[in-house]
Amino acid sequence: MTSTDATCVSSATGPLAGLVVADFSRVLAGPYATMLLADLGAEVIKVEGPDGDDTRGWVPPVRDGVGTYYLAVNRNKRSIALDLEDPDDLQVAHELSARADIMIQNFKPGGLARFGLDFDAVRARNESVIYCSISGFGAAGGAKLPGYDLLVQGMSGLMSLTGAADGPPFRAGISVFDVMTGLHSVIGILAALHHRDLTGAGQHVETNLLSTALSTLVNQTSAYVAGGVVPTRMGNAHLSLFPYEPLRTGDGELIVVAGNDGQFRRLAAAIGRPELATDPHFDTVGKRNDNRERLRPLLLDALSTKSAQDWFGILTDAGLPCGPINTVAGGIQLAEDLGLEPVVDVGDDVVPTVRNPIRLSRTPPSYRLPPPALDEHGADVRAWLSTPREADRG
Structure with missing residues (x-):
């Protein structure tokens, strides 16, 4: 199934070209996942509240009045601002969910049910949808816990492993589990798309930061579950290798x-x-x-x-x-020296962004759109949604 037409389509030619992603996520895990999908050709429609994604205002650092945090994970997307409390805007959200191949959201579990945008409601209007839910601690006992990466770094055990042996615990220098959960979400979405290609059936993909953390602590969690050893901080030393x-x-x-x-x-x-x-x-x-x-x-x-x-x-x-x-500057320079071309400029106003790390020989990632201004494409998206579905073609 493809869901785009000339009213709302980029010139993407990647392996996911023709797929429409309704992106109801914000901050990092979801937006990182949808940017990766967009780099590979998917048409991502970023749905923002009236005030926009929180990271637009997470400053400093800043470029042209926008937080560089937002710029890091939102290229190749189109933005539409919708107030889900407004009946007309909510209807637009429903129409978008009905037309999308993929919907992704990171509200608290159950948070979209009152808007008719939970999996069951969306599936009722779009039975082949791949619907991805991202949470902090899952939809069972952790449903009410806020899903901040720092909390998961602490609660998963990562911080107990980070820092000097005789010093306090430290967080990692990035929101590591947000990023990893975004990656796991993409893997789940692609697996579900393959299954849909074979059967025509959509499904619900669920990821959460805590499960991601425990999986990606790999040898450290294995030390406990398989070896009965509780790892501790060792500074820069490795538990099983020296030097x-x-x-x-x-x-x-x-x-x-x-x-x-x-x-x-x-x-x-x-x-x-x-x-x-x-x-x-x-x-x-x-x-x-x-x-x-x-x-x-x-x-x-x-x-x-x-x-x-x-x-x-x-x-x-x-x-x-x-x-x-x-330093980070040194890391970028090293990649430049090695011919990896780590920085790609996007858009007429030239927004520098970091290259997608995936290399594909036939259908490489593309860099078509700079991170969008709030509601920059609202009129285009609404016009596309007003066209008959019979006109939908990739």
Whole structure:
């Protein structure tokens, strides 16, 4: 099924071109998911309240009066402002939900039922819809809990793992579970679309931040559920690998990784201490972990003889994973230097955005529309909804 026509369609040619997404989400998890869908060609109609997405005003930083937070996750979308308390606007929302291939929302569980925009109500008017609900803690016992990423970082256990061993817990530098939940939502939506292609049936996709957190804590949650071990903060150290952390050199820190015994042998040779690789205290991963406090000063002593940049070259030439600790600016510059072209300019007014990380050889992501102003496309969307469904063609 395709749901677009010339009244409200971009020039997208990606793998999802022709699909319409009714985006009733705001802030981060939902908007990130819908931007990824839009980059791949979907026509995303961003439904905002009269005051707009909260992140428009999350400043500083700011560009041309708009928060860069909003700009980060809203390109390739069209905005329509709807007050769901207004009967006429609510009717527009109903019509949009009836015409969309995909609807995504991150209201509290049950929050859209009074507007007739919950899954059951939308399915009654659009039986093939893929309807994605994003929440903080699921639709059962956690339905009333507000879904803020910081809360989930704390309540999931992530903060108990982040920070110095003898210091306070810290949040991650980004809203990590919002982003990961957005990614999981896209995976669920694409899986549901494939099933619909085979059967014609829509379905309800549900994701939540806490389940995402527990899944993406991977080895840490497995340490507890499979091993009975409650992990704790270790600073930059790794629970199961050493070295796998920043180590001091002659003039600063360098991240040094030896993920297996072969890499450790190459590391020992590269730093001029080949005997460490055959030392019975250090010759296996488990022994290096058990004796890391004995091994660390030996590595630091060897690394102190040269600068971080010198060791970066030496260890890289030896085929070892290592790297400096950059600022965000340094990370962007590194990607530029490596030919990854991390920044793409969008729109006539040129809004710099970060490139979609997915590379497709035949149907690559495209960058058609800058993040929209509030209700910038309201008239276009309303005009499209007024056309007969028979006119719908991708």
